Amino acid sequence: MRYLPKSTDERNEMLATMGVQSMDDLVAQLPNAARLKRPLDIAPGKSEFEIVDYFRARGNDCATGYASFLGAGVYNHYRPVMTDVIVSRSEFLTSYTPYQAEISQGTLTQIFEFQTMVCQLTGMEVANASMYDGSSAVPEAAMMAVRITGRSKTLVARSLHPEYREVLTTYARHQGMPVEEFGYQPETGRIDIDDLAARIDSDTAAVIVQSPNFFGCVERIQEVAELAHRKGALLVFAFTEAVSLGLLEPPSEADIVAGELQSFAISPSYGGPFAGIIATKEKFIRQIPGRLVGETRDANGNRAFCLTLSTREQHIRREKATSNICTNQALIALMATVYLSVFGKEGLRELAIQNLSKAHYLGDRLLPAFSAPYFNEFVATIPDPAEANRALLGRKIVGGLDLGRFYPELAGHMLLCATEMSKKTDMDTVIDVLGGKS
Amino acid sequence: MRYLPKSTDERNEMLATMGVQSMDDLVAQLPNAARLKRPLDIAPGKSEFEIVDYFRARGNDCATGYASFLGAGVYNHYRPVMTDVIVSRSEFLTSYTPYQAEISQGTLTQIFEFQTMVCQLTGMEVANASMYDGSSAVPEAAMMAVRITGRSKTLVARSLHPEYREVLTTYARHQGMPVEEFGYQPETGRIDIDDLAARIDSDTAAVIVQSPNFFGCVERIQEVAELAHRKGALLVFAFTEAVSLGLLEPPSEADIVAGELQSFAISPSYGGPFAGIIATKEKFIRQIPGRLVGETRDANGNRAFCLTLSTREQHIRREKATSNICTNQALIALMATVYLSVFGKEGLRELAIQNLSKAHYLGDRLLPAFSAPYFNEFVATIPDPAEANRALLGRKIVGGLDLGRFYPELAGHMLLCATEMSKKTDMDTVIDVLGGKS
């Protein structure tokens, strides 16, 4: 078999050295009851050609050649060729977590750059090396807030991504962390700050707000931060559309930022692998979960990098660790790092403006249901979203998300997203089919 | 612009150091008459996204999703994923010809392996690092023969690839190298040895025979070699289907082997880039054109490799060089090297047997027009090849080559090729459409 670098001769030679008769004797130690006495019911090995063919066929069973206006936490952005070039380098692709600093400076240096760029983007002081994704970063941030404040309650905006809220519920359930939702204003689409004010109390550890929120609306973070801080709670700022950070005021008033970087050169890939991040204030660094790379010196006094503060982690702290997270999304974070290097300061802004412009071209013609400013997503009132989407499919377009799926009160509404990849011609088709004014 | 790593500040700083006022002043040295006084009439630079889009569209204007039974010098073989992985390594892709041995041992070692594998496959003693392609390797081999024998004439089989013969004519024209064709037997498809015997004379430097020949027929090389050698001429063995070397007796009796390696993981790519080779006997090594890598030692006495016998080449010999060839097909030869490493001894044979079996499945049902044994191509009698091919196109199949295009005497015949990529179902369609017996 092509993945096994041994000939029969070599196996026999090795067995002979060991004084073992046969390969089967190697597993003589298995208790009889634990032995599988039949071959696995899995077809014999296939050639590369057949495997490629198989997955091509599966790919063709999916949507290819469609324009898409889905966002809702997963965005269609152009992936510069460079990202796959870099992540395909054997030295990045096939290395382990950089525990051995002397032969891992490549990955370590890159993570240090990643952490720095996340700080620059979010206005935070420290950032970790990545989390599984945005949806699990949010509960980890809440757990952090609970540890920091010594309080237990989390207040979460209903306009946080619905699946993120579900994940938060799962994580919080057995950790003595009650989670309560607060609402949004039906006119603006922004959080209902009065509702929040009414619920926040002296046991509130964290207030979680997403911006742009699930409806695409940009929140007024300063206002929420003031309220939270006045009550001694921490503000957890969440984001799903990282490109917005290129244009929107960074959430410097937040205490913890938890988000998803999928927009940075990470293909939608039916929902993963993506990469989450947590960033925070310097003073909370020892409460941050996941890996951190720090700057140091080598024995010659030269700058070097290494994993640091591992006393927070489960290897050492075991049941007292900040999180159980171990392997997560290094290579995906590398993609994001390459992406950010390619776009850079000006590029990220220009990209964000293109997204803004495309979405507003569409939004101006479909009339958003909410009045708050939006970035590249907005909610449109569409009497029968399912029907409309069927019509769009016929034009080789995947339409928006039927909001009734997650918000019964928003049945008859559709969440639409436009990015730099959205072509005007396709948007015109959408406008046409959805009965917008052109 | 993204390929230019300088900011305006940096340019100005550099100009200042040099005491130059502006970028335009840098070209003050150009005589006025030689100056282009308008912008180039080429559209402004495009983004990566647009460029990818453009070429995708051009690709879609070509045949995609068709099965193909074309061979005729360019073969559809599976390309193992490994080949692109390796040739995409920056260290191979973006290096120059390995003149500086101390920082080019990667390429040099690989070429040494390549040369060795070419020798093993062809039964020759030495091989060069590559030629542009098979079609230009053949005339270079003829030129070698002329230099070695001191004779001038070349006899070439009519069953050599017609475009190779055309290239030979072009190369030979001004070098005092008359080229004469000899025929093939209309029943067997093999060369007409009597015709050859009648033409060969004391001024014949080279006899050029391809096997499997353009009709797919396997030639009897020993017989030709004996005849050529008896007359003091050299036998130049040509091949276009390198996979055949995995199964057929190597042409050890030939004096020079000139061929095309496209079958070894090199995509058809509308005809290039491919990679040619020339291999020969040790005694002719100083007459071989192109680059050669040799084994040597470094200053510490360790094995090392370097370009060698460069006194044959134009850098040093100028108008007395064996050829003017300089840059040629290193990266493509690397692809072939990787391919041969992946398949190895057993794989190449199994691959060849699969090709043989597929072609014979088709051939057995279509009745080859020639009686000689064939490898993966054969000629079928088809009353109206153009019409037949049109019908096949309707079934998403690109049929065979209408031989009338190159051989007026073979109008009403089609050259068909089957490889390991040819699926039985598609072959059954071909049989059906071409009226074969199923």
Next chain:
Amino acid sequence: MIRKVSPHITQNEALLFEMSSPGKKGYQLPDLDVPEVDPGKALGKSAVRDEIEGFPEVSEVEVIRHFTRLSTWNYAIDLGMYPLGSCTMKYNPRINETVARTEGLAWAHPYQPEELSQGAMEVMAVLEAALAEITGMDAVTLQPAAGAHGEFTGILLIRAALEKTGKPRKKILCPDSAHGTNPATAQMVGYEVVNIKSNSLGMVDVATLAAAVDDDVAALMVTNPNTVGVFEQDIAQVAEILHAKGAMLYMDGANMNALVGISRPGDFGVDVMHLNLHKTFSTPHGGGGPGAGAVAMKKHLEPFAPFPRLARTPQDAWTWNYDRPDSIGRVRAFYGNFGVLVRALAYIMAHGGPGLRNATLDAILNANYIRKALEPYYELPYKSPCMHEVVFSDDRQAAKGIKTGDIAKRLIDYGFHPYTVSFPLIVHGALMIEPTETESKREIDLFIDAMKSIAQEVLDDPKMVLDAPHSTRCRRVDEVSAARRPVVRWKPPVQQSRAAD
């Protein structure tokens, strides 16, 4: 003698921020085909940020050089043996990368219509079935993102099932040899962790266990083969003891590379387990992920599995079933690390059933061959026969003042990535060596030579070992001061900082 590597030059490189200059660009966007919107007008002036201070501005050629140069400072599986115990650093087939980039799969949006997602769903269904067959379990969820995430999911399942009976119980037992994620996970699910001492063979002691299991115990988290590389001989009895008391057996499947095709956890009493697809199933580790932590479970736990679950429609198409009233909920958004799942399935298809078994045998062969060869030189704390990895201790070397961490650093000079250092904790000064099946005899022999040579150096030239590595571009890195005053981001030098104006 060092036979495996030679010193050569590698390029130095600054940080991206340090090579930035205003106006350098690595990107170009297509011209906008719609009117450009003024951000201040659309969003409100105060909502629009200033430029991102210190953010890099570099050209494309600098980007590729930067990351290519950095890459050359890393060790990798594609460069050589990576015998990190517990990590199963095996060859990562490149076909995995190719198929994961198949257009229809890589660009599938999780919310696109199900009728346009059948291919992706089919891949998941086929993988679920294959993993169920390999583990001998009844159902599989592919939602967890890594091993630890799988543990979290698995323990949540146990808790949900127990809660359903009215009593979630209070404690999770972990052998003292367990990986740190096990207790950390138990804690996140609201359980108290009780450590169980391993016996002299490195195994779970049946008597100790029996004594520890009471009505408050929800489960035992066992790794099998355990972290000293030994198959738990009494595993069936262990399961019985737990089941008899209404507790469950969780298996950490990190070491599944020792079992695929020869032994199935489902057949020896395990209720639920996770698999690290980025270990056993060859999806690349990528310098620390992405992984995927499939969880395989017995039928009785299936109702509690994370939603949504794959199901068949009456028209025989795949659909996502969200109607799962007993589900523990979601452990992440969407359906899992799908791209990793594609890679794992490609690996399973390449080996096929018989091939997977052969791979396991070769992995065991390699570990035992190393064990045999190095036993004269390094202390073997547990003499029980080993499976796919072997754990030595630095006892003999420590007597000369050389610790496992020093030997590890010296191994770097010999051209190898070190083994896992100081884990499991039950072995003092552990050297945990897992060669995997994808090492050639040649490579393993070189490894053995290197280890022998270092053992000799410990006697002849201990300073050479203590000061290692000597041949890397970066000498031994000071981890202690890194942690003392953590600097985790670059900042502009003070004299250039705008803040200082």
Next chain:
Amino acid sequence: MIRKVSPHITQNEALLFEMSSPGKKGYQLPDLDVPEVDPGKALGKSAVRDEIEGFPEVSEVEVIRHFTRLSTWNYAIDLGMYPLGSCTMKYNPRINETVARTEGLAWAHPYQPEELSQGAMEVMAVLEAALAEITGMDAVTLQPAAGAHGEFTGILLIRAALEKTGKPRKKILCPDSAHGTNPATAQMVGYEVVNIKSNSLGMVDVATLAAAVDDDVAALMVTNPNTVGVFEQDIAQVAEILHAKGAMLYMDGANMNALVGISRPGDFGVDVMHLNLHKTFSTPHGGGGPGAGAVAMKKHLEPFAPFPRLARTPQDAWTWNYDRPDSIGRVRAFYGNFGVLVRALAYIMAHGGPGLRNATLDAILNANYIRKALEPYYELPYKSPCMHEVVFSDDRQAAKGIKTGDIAKRLIDYGFHPYTVSFPLIVHGALMIEPTETESKREIDLFIDAMKSIAQEVLDDPKMVLDAPHSTRCRRVDEVSAARRPVVRWKPPVQQSRAAD
């Protein structure tokens, strides 16, 4: 001080043949879906070979490690500056590689129907037009496979045109600064080569030329800017002299990177020229190819261009026209190195017209900046202003016994690929430096520092320079003995050889 590189370990590696073992496999084929044919039966026993003796048998993981390890022994553009004069080692954009692999293009068979090849033909047509515009010529053929092949084609065109007038003439003039391919090419087209001495500015001397041009001269082959990096000031007059005598002007376009967007050979009298798409137009050099040597020509030579030529059908589709009675014939099978052409067009599209001009200016800036900085340390044999490259001589260093080749080897220790050594021949001990436009100021400053530092070492520590390189895995390689007894293939060690049985 060496600031650019640090020593680090790189893996050693045997030859493939040396790691082979019978039965190891790196491949698998799909099961045959037709009956297997017995080769002996189908082909005749004697036509079937025995196994290929000594051919490698290795697994997939060994293949990837083998070539990955080898790769780390190479220098490359993606690692750093590669200032090889005359070679234009510029950044090779990765988008080129992506688009060349576009399915419909990479898998296009040259004999597939024209109606299914329109995309490929369109790409070629667009590229031909762009190159004609860039060179100021009337027509372009894309058939030649590299620069030298383009020269061959160009000189054939000249010969064909002259033959058409009844007299092919006998001689080709080449300046003594010409690249070796020029005279070698002339010889292959049946011309006698006459070398023309350059003047003290490194240029073609108009008087010398005028004296040399007679009725037997077919053409002058000139490189412009020439190989000392200088623009031929009298180029228009040179053309006139030739044309007046019925001879033609061939231009070697290897240095076109100095002219794109600022000067067009068609406008200064060139009749025909080649372009090295693998230099000026960024298609990667690939360790020595593949290249593409497009030939651009004036109208009067177009009838002689290689067949087939692109043409339009009445239905406005592309077609190949083989009906070219005056054509020189084919210089290779099919249509050219199509994959390389795709890459070149991608490059042209990325820069666009204005961008191409800026690239040229940056290339000139870099060369002149280096010239200015190094002039105090190295002898500048020609003082004429330079374009995209600068040529020094080792005169001052040679006085201390250090040759250009030694300085080149020492440069390796400083982390750079050497410049071109000992070319052009008219400069004794030449150092030919071409930075290209894709080097950052930072990288160039490091290069200048290195060159200065070596100049100092020549004075202080000449042995350091003479014995260089010191920091590479392989020390100075003995090229002399390699040529003395050439070993150009591996052979099995005698004791193991079957032949010895």
